[in-house]
Amino acid sequence: MKNRIAFFFILLMISTSIYAQKIMRIGIIGLDTSHSTAFTELINGGSDETFSKGFRIVAAYPYGSKTIQSSYERIPGYIEKVKAQGVEIVPSIAELLDKVDCVLLETNDGRLHLEQAMEVFKAGKICYIDKPIGATLGDAIAIYEMAERYNIPIFSSSALRFTPQNQKLRNGELGKILGADCYSPHKVEPTHPDFGFYGIHGVETLYTIMGTGCESVNRMSSDRGDIVVGRWKDGRIGTFRGITKGPQIYGGTAFTPKGAVTVGGYQGYKVLLKQILTFFQTGVAPISKEETIEIFTFMKASNMSKEQNGRIVTLEEAYQKGRKDAQKLIKAYK
Numbered sequence: 478m479k480n481r482i483a484f485f486f487i488l489l490m491i492s493t494s495i496y497a498q499k500i501m502r503i504g505i506i507g508l509d510t511s512h513s514t515a516f517t518e519l520i521n522g523g524s525d526e527t528f529s530k531g532f533r534i535v536a537a538y539p540y541g542s543k544t545i546q547s548s549y550e551r552i553p554g555y556i557e558k559v560k561a562q563g564v565e566i567v568p569s570i571a572e573l574l575d576k577v578d579c580v581l582l583e584t585n586d587g588r589l590h591l592e593q594a595m596e597v598f599k600a601g602k603i604c605y606i607d608k609p610i611g612a613t614l615g616d617a618i619a620i621y622e623m624a625e626r627y628n629i630p631i632f633s634s635s636a637l638r639f640t641p642q643n644q645k646l647r648n649g650e651l652g653k654i655l656g657a658d659c660y661s662p663h664k665v666e667p668t669h670p671d672f673g674f675y676g677i678h679g680v681e682t683l684y685t686i687m688g689t690g691c692e693s694v695n696r697m698s699s700d701r702g703d704i705v706v707g708r709w710k711d712g713r714i715g716t717f718r719g720i721t722k723g724p725q726i727y728g729g730t731a732f733t734p735k736g737a738v739t740v741g742g743y744q745g746y747k748v749l750l751k752q753i754l755t756f757f758q759t760g761v762a763p764i765s766k767e768e769t770i771e772i773f774t775f776m777k778a779s780n781m782s783k784e785q786n787g788r789i790v791t792l793e794e795a796y797q798k799g800r801k802d803a804q805k806l807i808k809a810y811k
Contacts, residue, residue: 615802
C-alpha cells in the first residue's frame with residue numbers, strides 16, 4: 478500500500494512539474510518592424526524573468542512588406558537579431574502556425590494584414606495585430622468580422638495607449654475629461670491613407686483620453702502638418718495634430734475641471750507587451766472592436782474633410798463608405 482501511494486505521489490509530482498513548465502509558444506509574422514525585435518528581446522532576452530515567465534517566441538515568418546522600402550530593408554538584419562534570441566525562421570505562415578499557440582502579426586504593411594490574419598484565424602490561433610490593424614477602414618471592419626466568424630479573439634493598439642499617465646486619464650483618476658489636444662509625428666506613406674500608417678499613434682492617444690462618441694470632424698492641412706478637430710456627441714472637443722515637419726514628439730494636454738493635465742508620451746513597448754501577454758492568457762481584449770473601428774472611422778472622415786477643403790464630415794458618412802469597402806473584401810473569403 479505504501480509503495481502504491483509513493484508511486485502515485487511521484488506521478489503527481491511529475492505531472493505538476495510538466496504543467497508548471499508549460500510555455501506558451503508565440504509566433505511572429507513580419508520582421509519588417511522594430512516591434513518584432515523589441516518584443517523578442519523583452520520576452521526571450523531574460524532580462525526580466527517575471528515579465529517573460531511562461532512565454533517564449535519560438536518561430537518567425539519574416540515577410541513582411543515587399544514594397545515599402547523602409548520596411549523590407551530591415552528584414553535581413555532583423556532575421557539575424559531574432560535568430561540570436563533562439564527564434565526559428567520558417568518559410569511560410571502555415572509552418573509557423575504548426576509550431577505556436579498564439580501569434581503576433583507584426584507586418585508593417587497594413588495592406589497585407591487581412592490576408593495574413595485569415596491564415597491565423599483558420600488555424601484557430603489567438604492573435605494580436607499590430608498597428609495599423611489594416612491599411613483602411615474597410616480592412617479594419619473586414620478583419621474584425623472575419624475574426625468573429627472564426628471565433629478568434631483579436632486586438633490592435635499603439636503603445637501610447639498604455640502609457641501609465643494615459644491610463645490614469647482614461648480611468649478618471651485625474652479628473653473628468655472635458656476635452657483633449659493630442660499630437661504625434663505624421664509620416665506620410667503613399668501606400669496607406671493619411672494617418673493610417675503612423676499618425677494613428679496620436680489619434681489613438683486622443684481616443685484613449687476621450688473615449689468613443691465622436692460624431693464629426695474637420696481638418697486643416699499644410700506641408701508642415703495637420704490639425705483635425707473632432708466634436709463628440711456630448712459636446713466635448715478633441716483635436717489631433719499630426720506633425721510632418723518639426724519635432725518628432727508624442728503627447729498632448731487633457732482638460733479637466735481642476736485644470737490642464739499633461740498627456741503621456743512614448744515610454745517603450747513593455748507597457749503594450751504586458752497587455753498582449755495577458756490577452757494571450759485570458760482571450761479578453763483590453764480594447765473593444767468598436768473603439769478601434771471608430772479610430773479608423775475618425776481617420777477616414779478626416780481624410781474626406783481634407784479632400785473637400787475642410788468640410789465637416791460625420792463619422793457615420795465615413796463609416797458607411799468603409800462598410801461598403803469591407804463587404805467587397807469579405808466576399809473574397811465566402
